[in-house]
Amino acid sequence: MFIDGTRTMTLSNLQPLTRALCCFFSAAALVFTGAAAAAAPERVISAGHSITELVLALGGGDSLIAVDSSTRLPAEFRPLPVVGYYRQLPVEGLLAQNPQLLVGGDHMGPATTLKLLQDSGVKILQLPEAGNGEELLRNIDRLAQELDKPAAAIKQSVQAQLRALTAARAALAQPPRILFVRAQQGRGLKAAGTGTSPDSLIRLAGGVNAVAFEGYKQLSDEALVELRPDWILFSSDQAEQLNGGAELLQWQPLLKLTPAGKRSAFYSVDGYALLGGIGLASLKEAKKLNEKFVAK
Template identity: 85%
Template sequence: MRFSMPRLPKCSLYHWIFVAALMFSGSAAAAAPERVISAGHSITELVLALGGGDSLIAVDSSTRLPADFRPLPVVGYYRQLPVEGLLAQNPQLLVGGDHMGPANTLKLLQESGVSVLQLPEAETGEQLLENIDRLSSALEKPAAAIKRQVADQLRSLKLASKALAQPPRVLFVRAQQGRGLKAAGTGTSPDSLIRLAGGVNTVDFDGYKQLSDEALLELRPDWILFSSDQAEQLQNGSALLEWQPLLKLTPAGRRGAFLSVDGYALLGGIGLASLKEAKTLNEKLSAR
């Protein structure tokens, strides 16, 4: 008795070819992006920390790359990205914060087949860890090592904050001669940095607002912070006393307690540079 294999219907060959094609296209779509543009310093830091440096093809003007990293094209500022400049780089993925834009640029990129990932600006360490997870998934890079490092830094900062005898009152300002002082309130990167370092923000309004002379006296800051990009202009704080003499009546003014913080640690919410700067700030707050 002879046995023979049953014949497959004629359509089976085409069926399996179709299935194979679907499987191939699915795996191709899920492949890690090889051409990535990062917009925003804190986002670029995370891309590099996750091991995505090889796929990075361009950055925005707010990014400070490591000194030993290869030169990359700069494609505008993350809030005003030009669609032509981005598409000229032939990217597969554009990643940035929730203030990346404009919206029309992002829409045109997506219509051109470019994936766009916007991460919320982290205001807490927990939100930073969530951003790491989302970016890790988009880049298809393992996140365990960097998450352990960040978690250790957050625990260390919490312990250092608790060690402060009393949380110092801290005011972060942007200043221009003849234009008064603007203070950073809740929902800003300086506010997040102050809290990470164990301080208390002297203002509780949202965003940045101009301060009146009366408010300067009522706030009674123990420390006054400003961004490093203004350090020279503000003469490391002494110019503030000339522009706003009432500051001399505050605890910070009497002691000359002015501190410059790394401007890159204030871009795009809490990032890796923010954790490092918060540690430095905590040590200075603890010293006096």
């Protein structure tokens, strides 16, 4: 009986111990599953040049499997499939790449494509278009967290560039009046107002936008003279067509009466610095633009 009693006591002690071990291993499995779910995505599609810049700067290049047509990859980077334009992304082309994460700006779409991707298990991260340096830094933090990458180095670099731009703006005797245009012969000029990427770049470089309206609007001939821009900017994708700005004076002779026209003060902005708000390319372009303001 003593032996039987000991055996009985041992078995009864094992029952709660077994239950405890089962609970422990179940909890451990849940923790492991959660950690696996939070692991860095291994298959990432980036839509938008400024977003792709950040992915690469954060060290996420190894996970990048495709980009959109607005992205300019570094010359030394491996070739990647191009899956449409960030505003008109095709569901089939994206799903064919078997992505875990699609990251882009708040203009990425269409909404139906994003919904179908989410329903298929693809995570979507949309970063708001940065209008200034602080918003760019917040985007870096959000993307770094999603990619599980350290952000300190790139943030230090961005902060140093922003400080340098702040000092450069303060050194200007007077902020120049800037007009950013899209031009087409026979159709006049459209100017970029507030809420546009050119407007953000102008302010970052230390200029004042010559127009106060929102978005892009057509300019009348009279307005061209009244605005009195000190500089006229256009995107690099129009540089050849506009012959460095010389064609603008032929298409719109009244520009010759403006300070910019009299001095032929034209500047071709890197078009990639205008995609998706303020990005890394925008900081470099703002520095170049500010140096133009100082030199002339």
